Amino acid sequence: TQLLEQSPQFLSIQEGENLTVYCNSSSVFSSLQWYRQEPGEGPVLLVTVVTGGEVKKLKRLTFQFGDARKDSSLHITAAQPGDTGLYLCAGATSNTGKLIFGQGTTLQVKP
Amino acid sequence: DAGVIQSPRHEVTEMGQEVTLRCKPISGHDYLFWYRQTMMRGLELLIYFNNNVPIDDSGMPEDRFSAKMPNASFSTLKIQPSEPRDSAVYFCASRSSGSSPLHFGNGTRLTVT
Numbered sequence: 043t044q045l046l047e048q049s050p051q052f053l054s055i056q057e058g059e060n061l062t063v064y065c066n067s068s069s070v071f072s073s074l075q076w077y078r079q080e081p082g083e084g085p086v087l088l089v090t091v092v093t094g095g096e097v098k099k100l101k102r103l104t105f106q107f108g109d110a111r112k113d114s115s116l117h118i119t120a121a122q123p124g125d126t127g128l129y130l131c132a133g134a135t136s137n138t139g140k141l142i143f144g145q146g147t148t149l150q151v152k153p
Numbered sequence: 154d155a156g157v158i159q160s161p162r163h164e165v166t167e168m169g170q171e172v173t174l175r176c177k178p179i180s181g182h183d184y185l186f187w188y189r190q191t192m193m194r195g196l197e198l199l200i201y202f203n204n205n206v207p208i209d210d211s212g213m214p215e216d217r218f219s220a221k222m223p224n225a226s227f228s229t230l231k232i233q234p235s236e237p238r239d240s241a242v243y244f245c246a247s248r249s250s251g252s253s254p255l256h257f258g259n260g261t262r263l264t265v266t
């Protein structure tokens with residue numbers, strides 16, 4: 043069974059602080075995606091990483107795929123209240139189309 | 154593009170009743186997924202289809218759950234009989250290929266009393 047473990051599960055910080063969310067597995071993934079979900083809505087894709095060691099930036103968000111393609115991290119610089127939400131990582135082990143999600147990290151950014 | 158459309162948004166039913174959740178994927182998407190989300194277990198994959206054919210149903214919890222995709226624009230997830238532990242938010246999602254992003258609907262919040 044492929045498992046994706048995210049940490050921390052909950053994070054409450056003040057506006058302006060930095061944070062990192064981790065996504066770890068013992069499985070190798072062909073690609074890994076990060077999603078953000080707001081209450082009452084479905085998750086929305088933020089980024090896809092494919093190559094081991096790959097780093098992608100989306101404004102204040104930096105995503106990294108581990109060299110061995112078993113783990114990933116999401117770093118947010120100078121968090122804003124608008125960053126509040128549930129962050130989910132999802133891994134694919136092949137191009138079969140199957141995506142397995144981590145448990146998610148609930149982020150609250152206080153003004 | 155209207156996105157993935159799920160109905161109903163909310164469903165409240167009594168234990169033992171049959172529940173049918175519906176999904177219309179994005180036109181042209183070949184993959185359709187059903188997920189269930191709870192606080193305890195997160196987002197669990199129940200089943201997914203490729204070109205209307207079920208590919209992996211290993212996540213379906215038990216025989217009370219069934220899913221169909223009679224054509225490329227419609228899928229159902231049925232629970233019969235429903236139980237209180239089935240209470241969750243059920244999401245449908247679609248994607249155009251095996252490596253493209255998943256597009257989620259807004260979910261159906263199911264409450265079984």
